[in-house]
Amino acid sequence: MAYVIAEPCIGVKDTACVDACPVDCIHPKKNTSYEDGRPGFEDVQQLYIDPVECIDCGACVPVCPVSAIFATVSRVTPPEASSTALPPTISTARFIVAVSILSSIMISAPPVLRTSPS
Ligand code: SF4
Numbered sequence: 001m002a003y004v005i006a007e008p009c010i011g012v013k014d015t016a017c018v019d020a021c022p023v024d025c026i027h028p029k030k031n032t033s034y035e036d037g038r039p040g041f042e043d044v045q046q047l048y049i050d051p052v053e054c055i056d057c058g059a060c061v062p063v064c065p066v067s068a069i070f071a072t073v074s075r076v077t078p079p080e081a082s083s084t085a086l087p088p089t090i091s092t093a094r095f096i097v098a099v100s101i102l103s104s105i106m107i108s109a110p111p112v113l114r115t116s117p118s
């Protein structure tokens with residue numbers, strides 16, 4: 001299992017989850033510069049969880065005021081191609097967020113009508 005931060009965080013970014021995380025794996029942090037070139041707190045619309053550092057404790061979930069943090073079913077490995085332009089932790093986090101958003105869209109979509117081949 002892994003935890004991800006989804007779109008409701010956009011525009012809120014109150015860092016309540018950062019304060020609750022026991023292993024400091026929610027980024028970017030305020031007033032922090034990342035040596036690997038990752039964008040800083042002011043440069044992003046929402047925060048993300050580093051899936052490598054996260055210990056799946058769930059402490060961040062109840063403190064989020066907009067219920068933006070979700071547990072995914074299983075850890076996933078991003079495609080090799082997507083990790084060429086970004087640091088591995090960022091590309092992995094973005095891949096997990098994309099899978100999470102796609103899953104929620106598919107769950108809420110109406111059933112598709114099927115026709116028999118003629
Ligand atoms: S599940 Fe636990 S370790 Fe992972 S981001 Fe949330 S508080 Fe941090």
Ligand code: SF4
Nearest residue numbers: 009013014015017064
């Ligand atoms: S607690 Fe929720 S809204 Fe606040 S920064 Fe974390 S994920 Fe975003």
